[in-house]
Amino acid sequence: MTIYERIVTRDEKISIVGLGYVGMPIAVAFAKKVGVIGFDVNKEKIELYKNGIDPTKEVGDEIIKNTTVDFTSDETRLREAKFHIVAVPTPVKDDHTPDLTPVESASRTLGRNLTKGSIVVFESTVYPGVTEEICVPILEKESGLKCGIDFKVGYSPERINPGDKVHRLETIVKVVAGQDEETLETVAKVYELVVKAGVYKAESIKVAEAAKVIENAQRDINIAFMNELSIIFNKMSIDTKAVLEAAGTKWNFLNFSPGLVGGHCIGVDPYYLTYKAEQMGYHSQIILSGRKINDDMGKYIAESTVKKMIKANKQINGAKVAIFGITFKENTPDVRNTKVVDVIKELEEYGVEVKVVDPAADKEDLWHEYRINLYEIEDIKEMDAVIFAVPHEEFKALSLEDVIAMFGSSDCINTEVMAEIAATSESVLDLESNNSRVLIDIKGLFNREEAENAGLLYWRL
Template structure:
């Protein structure tokens, strides 16, 4: 009986190493077809899953409650499985070089518990060569087994888009690769159990690794172009969104928009490719140029906010700015590598105090990573500027009238002493110092300006 048949007949188990935004949805999907062990070194996370709580919000508490995944932080339980999927993060260090520590640690942990006849599939995004040159030697050293003889290795890059309820594991074509044809066939068949869109068999592990890393590099470059256009058009006094809407009427115009590029993929993966290129003696030009533009956008937004404040004679040192959204993307609790933090840091350099509102963000991660605390909407009062940085669905219900009540008013009128009709009249008075920074164009530009806002967007 083949390993695939053993899995289908529940004679063998699948293990997931790393239960974050990528690994946990994979574990839940496979648990519908096979026996699955979900392993993570984070005991607190495992405890949440066991209690039916989904801290990632990727599948929801109800599904976590109902799943048959056997969650554990006991690494010896990995010995009960023969098909292993490694889905741990691959971040970069401060100098933008690859940080392979999580992947190396996961390989060591798995290696210590690897049994003969196993197949290991890596999903983490890496530069070409990492699986074979870094991971396999660790597995061999820790297990005492020989790759290709005692165990096999494959690669299948993750394509899950955190917060996206449409493009999921099941609906995205899965690239798979194996060290030989037999391995490739097994990996393909196992993933076909859950991937409705089907699989694509890559020519080699290195090809699959390269395919993944260029997917996000391509997107990064396209967004960098939009960000550069935004900088140019702002200098020209032209609204970038209006330009893109006009250009978008052509059938082959690519639908990209300017914005902050953070997270664990697009803002990181290009550095893996350029790192490997440097090792081979080639200095990237386009990729690194795009990265520099995108990495500097937080600083650019902060400086633009300060300039708008100066235009209306606001005192900068000691000013207060409300920032709506701190996660790296909308409708997602993930704050890893969020570029909103760059805005906050730069504003602090000017002496500006930022208050952050985000109903989606993971509070514990935000404090652990950046020492930032969240505020409630009711706490946003007497602001000098308001920045909508992340377009969470929950923010889209906020009206311009509500935003206008967030600014400094005490030197104009005491609203508490006014009746409702008087307050409404006060709102209708166009004011020229209510600065609204709308990074993703959530609000209508004409309506905002007609309502008296000093309105700016990328």
């Protein structure tokens, strides 16, 4: 029988190396069909999974409790599997060069426990060539086996969107690649067990690696364009959201919006591609320009907040500002490479005291990565400014009255009078001297007109 047939009959198992935001959904999906060993070096995480707790919130506690995934931090258990999927993160270093440490470490661990006849599939986002030129030599060295003879490799880039309950592993077409035709067919069949949307067979591993890295680079560039437009339109006193809604009525206008671009994908992957391009003697122009715009948005938002506070006659040094949301995107606990931290750091440079509220964020990761503590909504009082940075569902339930209650009592404004003023021909700028409550609504959670009518000095990208 082939490896695929032995997997289906449960004579062989699949192992998932790395049980994070990507690896866990993969493990759970495959466990519904075949035998799965879920391996992670983090023993504490493994214990959480064994106790039915999902720290990623990607699949939920109930599903974790009922899954048949065999969770372990014992690397020797990997010897029980013949089909291995490596799903570890690929971050960048402080100088924006690729940090391949996690994928190299995973390759060494797997190599020490690799058996003849195995297939190893990498899902980690990398630049073209990493699988065959970096990972394969490590696997060979650690195992003493020869790639192409004793074991085979493939690549299938992850496309899971953290926090997205619609576009899941099962509903997204899966790109697959193998070092030869036989391996490609096996990898395709295995993934077809769980991916209802089907698979796309790339012509080579490098093509699949390149396809993944440009997916996020493309999004990064499009968002950078929106961010640049936001900067331009703010200088013109034109509402960016209104402009995009008008332009969006054309059938082929791309639906992107300005914002903070962080996380472990869009804010990182473009650097993998530009790094490889530099090695080949080409200096990226468009990709790096887009990255610079997006990397600078935290500073821009903080400076815009300070300017609004000055217009509201606020004392900046010692001012109190609340920030709602610190994860890299909405409805996920993931704080890796979050750009909200850039806003916080910049505000603190001005002597501003910042309090962060985020019911979704992983508190332990937040403290470990950034030394930031979280506050509850009821703790937010007597603020000089409030920033909504991440549109979590919990925040969408807040009303403008809830927001107004977060400001100091000395900031009382007659909302009826303000509404009357707003109804006249006076411009927003005319109202600014009358407003002392600053609301920075980065993603446009609230209605601008209603916020201004309520007496708030409102600003958004």
